Amino acid sequence: MTMQRETVDVLTIGAGGGAYPAAFRLAKAGLSVVMTDPKGVMSGNCLYEGCVPSKAIRETGEILEGQRRFANLGLSGQVQVDYPRMVAHKDAIQARRYAQHAEELATCPNLRLISGSARFIDPHTVAVATGEGERRFHCRHIIVASGAEVFVPPIPGAEHCLTSHDLYKPDPTLKLLPERMVVIGGGYIGLETASFFAAFGTRVVLLQKGPQILSGMDPSMVATLLPLLNANIEMILNADVERIEAMGSGRLVHYRQGGVAQQVEGDVALMAVGRHPAIPAGTAEIGIEIGKHGIIVGPSLQTRFPHIYAVGDVNGQVPLFHAAVRQSLVAAHNILGGDRALDYADFHHVPTTIFTLPGAAYIGLTATQAAAQGIEVITGAYDFSEDSRAQILEAMGGGIRLFFAPGSLRLLGGWIVGIDAGQLIGEIGLAVGNGLTAYDLAAFADQHPMSAEGIGKAARSIF
């Protein structure tokens, strides 16, 4: 029996940030579009177990840390987090956003979301395993936006660890606040989570394999951030985790440091050693190239098949939601252009925020990267110790660094550690992306007394 194939203009594998912006744009342009996702809902891992739920938890920590800073003004007694109620708040936000997305979907007649996992049959055919059996689609264009998943390394006892999935998914596995938590991995997810739980009063031990927390990020930014984090976090560097053991309801994590066997105990252990791309079945078999970080694409986001695009976390370039959204639109524009490269993704100018308490954020070229590439930069600096808003909020740690090209004084990049970092990086990013110079930033009268005025002050510091 030959299986029936339905023809569609565009099929997306996944319905997250890499998929739905393109899906809506293309459907509104009159193309027939099918999104597929085993979750059966839009917005991918960002809303399911990533950005949104983790920040719902984070902001409670931010309020708690702020309240502690104000305690010496007599504003409060001891405020404690009611963990189950905070989780209920997180769950409610997720439910509300899912409902909102369902409404958006219902307004778009050319667009359907099919609940199921997709796999490639050939470069124009995708099979979707749904609850009612397999459906096959002949697709003129395909956008692979299957995202990334938590990577669990093959360490004995790894199954005794929680992952970010268990903390942040709707109705999460972790329901009670642990007294002690061992975090395996000093990347941004591990450090953020350590920081939130430390704010709630959990004693956290964070084990990092190498010599640097947030390895790969600007060392001077990291060195500015770490002393500002909650003292409930103990960081152990060069710790090679060898085995995780369940001990009653707790976890014993065995690691080796400088050849010496050590162990640390927690009520829970969190595995946070990274994420890896979720490559749909059949991808390699039909001849799409897969590299170390994900599906290989050029800046037009086309694979070696011009009608097959790979956008977002699955190409491993900049695995962040907002980067996926922009890439999604690039793919949509190139599909509208007949699979010719009309639009390009800029992987170099994407804001990245580490949402610790306080946070850190960066964009573009930093001084350390510039030095490594032999590029000279002029650094503008501003410390929050002199900032009126930071003083008002008793949050004076950290500051802003801006890196300018000598001569043109064009802004090449920058970082922020401390107050409002995740907000301020947007303004710096817009300046970098639009080729603004130190003159432009210095001349702009930014809102007083808000932290953004520090950007102009950092620019003025070089004159």
Ligand code: ADP
């Ligand atoms: P991005 O931000 O890059 O779009 P996300 O991880 O947020 O990435 O979303 C990717 C979505 O793709 C997830 O919701 C995941 O369930 C879905 N997905 C993963 N593999 C497949 C597959 N084979 N078929 C359909 N959807 C998939």
